[in-house]
Amino acid sequence: MVEYHDYYITELSIKDHKLESKVLQNNLDLYFDKYRHEVRMFKKVEHREDESYIALMIGYRVHEKARRILFKLLERNIERWWD
Numbered sequence: 066m067v068e069y070h071d072y073y074i075t076e077l078s079i080k081d082h083k084l085e086s087k088v089l090q091n092n093l094d095l096y097f098d099k100y101r102h103e104v105r106m107f108k109k110v111e112h113r114e115d116e117s118y119i120a121l122m123i124g125y126r127v128h129e130k131a132r133r134i135l136f137k138l139l140e141r142n143i144e145r146w147w148d
Contacts, residue, residue, distance in 0.1 A: 093120050100127065 076085040093116050097104050103123045113119065 091116075093117075096120055096123075103127065 075087050076083065078084075097116075097120070100123050103126060104119065107119055107122055107126075111119075111122070
């Protein structure tokens, strides 16, 4: 999701473990176009309009889906790959 924002760091404090940034350009509409089905499904379940939250939840869901697929592939092919 970070690649859909242009931002710059406004404050960095290593002592306080603090990083503040300001969004210069928000391109979340491109992200939502890429994952239209996920946006529709999310809006049916959760009735929130906060774009950042929706994008974060979609990213989480897509990550979990990719992880499931990866481990299914590993499970199916591990015996053949290690022979």
